[in-house]
Amino acid sequence: MLPAQTDVLVVGAGPTGLTVAATLARQGVEVTVVDRASAPPVTSRAAVVHAYTLEVLDRIGVTAPLVARGLRASRFTVRDRDRVLLTLDFGDLPSTYPYALLVSQSVTEAVLTERLAALGGQVHRPYQLTGLDHDGDRAVAGFADGTSVRARWVVGADGMHSTVRDLAGIGFGGPADRGESFLLADVRVNSVLPRDEVALFLARPGPLVWAPLPDGVVRLVAAVADAPRDPDAARLQALLDERGPTRRPDRVTDVLWSSRFRVHHRIADRYRRGRVLLAGDAAHVHSPAGGQGMNLGICDAVALGAALGDVLAGHPDTLLDDYAARRRPLAEEVVGFAARLTRLATLPPAGRPLRDLALRAVSGVPPVRRRIALRLAGLQQRATTPHRGDERQAGRR
Known part of the structure; x- marks a missing residue:
């Protein structure tokens, strides 16, 4: 049962x-x-947590x-x-965590939920927001x-189709097209690709991300012209044949989960x-x-919290304006970075030799x-996510 009042109401129980x-x-x-949602999702899109x-x-x-529940990747290859056109080694990152952690978003959400429970909190389900009056002192x-x-x-x-954003009258700027179409799946494959490496394959039809997960699973994410609703093993194998390694090609042996989604490039007006x-x-x-989306959202969350x-x-509540002033430019940069990677992958054949x-x-x-x-790895954000508040309160829990 919901309380009648609270200091902060958070709508949405995803990672952010x-x-x-x-x-x-x-x-x-x-x-x-x-x-x-009446229950947490058991499948989800994001699979990498950066340093x-x-x-x-x-x-x-x-x-x-x-x-403890993820797999450490020490390299990223293009x-x-x-x-192999480019190898990025995470091993010498100036961080306590010199790797990319590969773990399903559902596991990330489960760990966060456990931590919230240990701090005395819980998620109330299912509650669908239908109205929001935000003009008074509460x-x-x-x-x-x-x-x-x-x-x-x-x-x-509460995600891309945010009810909070809509009810608050905040615009969500971006192109009016249908958005980029993506296929994603968790599969088992016979592959010679390293299990401690994330690979981005650049191909004219679109990019393909190959990312190992714990327990021998591989996450595939591919931009496609029109993703099928339930991509099967044959469709996923065709993608690997079209974009993946050729001398010793991957072979899909089992599809654990597959889906599709569309993504626009948009940023809230405020x-x-x-x-x-x-x-x-x-x-x-x-x-x-x-692999920047969930990571950017989590960093938003700690800064906002x-x-x-x-x-x-x-x-003073001007600190909340400071939050917006710091985080929105980072979102603009990430949107541009992701768009550049996609353009790099989809260059016409004539431009590929120069790109390579x-x-x-x-x-x-x-x-x-x-x-x-x-x-x-996101380490350029260190100057924009202050430790204020957390250090002051560290001894309270």
Whole structure:
């Protein structure tokens, strides 16, 4: 049952919403989390947690149990079929976590939920937001079952089709087309590709990401012209034959789960309107190229949780404007980065030799390789996600 009032209402119990809630609960803030789904999803899209995100999650006590359930990838390669065009080594990253952690989003959500529970919080299901009055000194959220909650602040972490964003009247800028079509699947394959490496295959029809997961599973993500609703083994094998290695090709032996989705390149016009704040996919969506989406959302969440904790402790609410001012430019940069990776993959045949030559040249320049590795790992965000609030409250839990 929902409380009649709360300090912070978080709408959406994905990685972003759960991280906001855990960050606030760790500071002793009264936080209520709701989600419209009756149960957590057992399958999900994101499969990589980068080094900086692991640093951020460590502040709220999540990284150790998450790392224990994931697989560490020490390299990221860009390939054109059998040719390795660029190798990025994460082993020398200036981080406690010099790798990319490969783990299903459903596992990430489970670990975050466990941490929230240890801090005294829970997720209330299923509650569908239908109304939001946010013009007074408190926001009032109404739900489909007739209940309502008064909150000092409302956080929209409810994804690309955010009801919070819509009810707050915040625009979501971007192209009006149908968006990029992607196919994704968790499969078992006979493959000679390394199990400690994520590979991005560049191909004229579109990019293909090959990422190992624990227990011998491989996550495939591919941009396609029109993804089928339920891609089967034959469709996935055709993708690998079309874009993957040729000398010793992969062979799909089992499909554990498959799906499709479309992604637009969009950013919310603002991250705050009155007592409503946005984070994660409610604030920004883009191509999965580079595996940045969930990571950016989690980092949004810790920054927002720290700022809200400070405001609730008596600091001026301009800190929430500062949150928006710091995080929105990062979203713009990530959207551009993902779009550039997609364009790189889909160059016409005439441009591919020059592209491959340029990537090989970059591969031979260690400072450039390192700069790209730092970018992929998210470590450029260190200057934009302050530790305020978390350190002050570290002894309270």
